[in-house]
Amino acid sequence: MSRISDSxxxxxxxxxxxxxxxxxxxxxxxxxxxxxxxxxxxxxNVENASFSLTTCAERVSLFKAVSEGVQEFAVLALWxxxxxxxxxxxxxxxxxxxxxxxxxxxxxxxxxxERNLSGLLPSAFYLER
Ligand code: THU
Numbered sequence: 864m865s866r867i868s869d870s871x872x873x874x875x876x877x878x879x880x881x882x883x884x885x886x887x888x889x890x891x892x893x894x895x896x897x898x899x900x901x902x903x904x905x906x907x908n909v910e911n912a913s914f915s916l917t918t919c920a921e922r923v924s925l926f927k928a929v930s931e932g933v934q935e936f937a938v939l940a941l942w943x944x945x946x947x948x949x950x951x952x953x954x955x956x957x958x959x960x961x962x963x964x965x966x967x968x969x970x971x972x973x974x975x976x977e978r979n980l981s982g983l984l985p986s987a988f989y990l991e992r
Pocket of ligand 1: 885891919
């Protein structure tokens with residue numbers, strides 16, 4: 864199986880952002896999550912007139928994967944109108960499946976930046992299972 868590179872994954876996130884439904888914020892976000900077995904699931908933010916029902920791109924990509932039976936992840940690439948890291952709600956959802964997930968994005972100068980989920984959300988909430 865050919866391994867997907869970080870730059871390919873970032874490009875998939877950028878393309879996913881083109882499908883963002885963000886008429887209220889105008890903030891376009893795309894995510895591409897790479898599973899441990901090499902599959903990619905993309906997502907974009909989907910807003911709603913009832914603002915709190917908006918779903919972030921990261922959770923769309925994660926939930927698409929889980930709903931297709933995929934639960935192990937290696938990398939999440941993020942592209943947004945302005946560089947951002949995932950919000951706290953998305954970090955908590957990602958932590959459920961991938962506490963050590965690598966998260967990458969393009970910075971202000973187009974350079975690749977990387978964080979680990981445990982660094983962005985050091986005290987995620989977990990229950991015994
Ligand atoms: N948003 C994301 O999709 N991901 C993030 O990491 C931050 C915020 C979306 C939600 C909303 O549609 C818009 O960006 C502004 O908050």
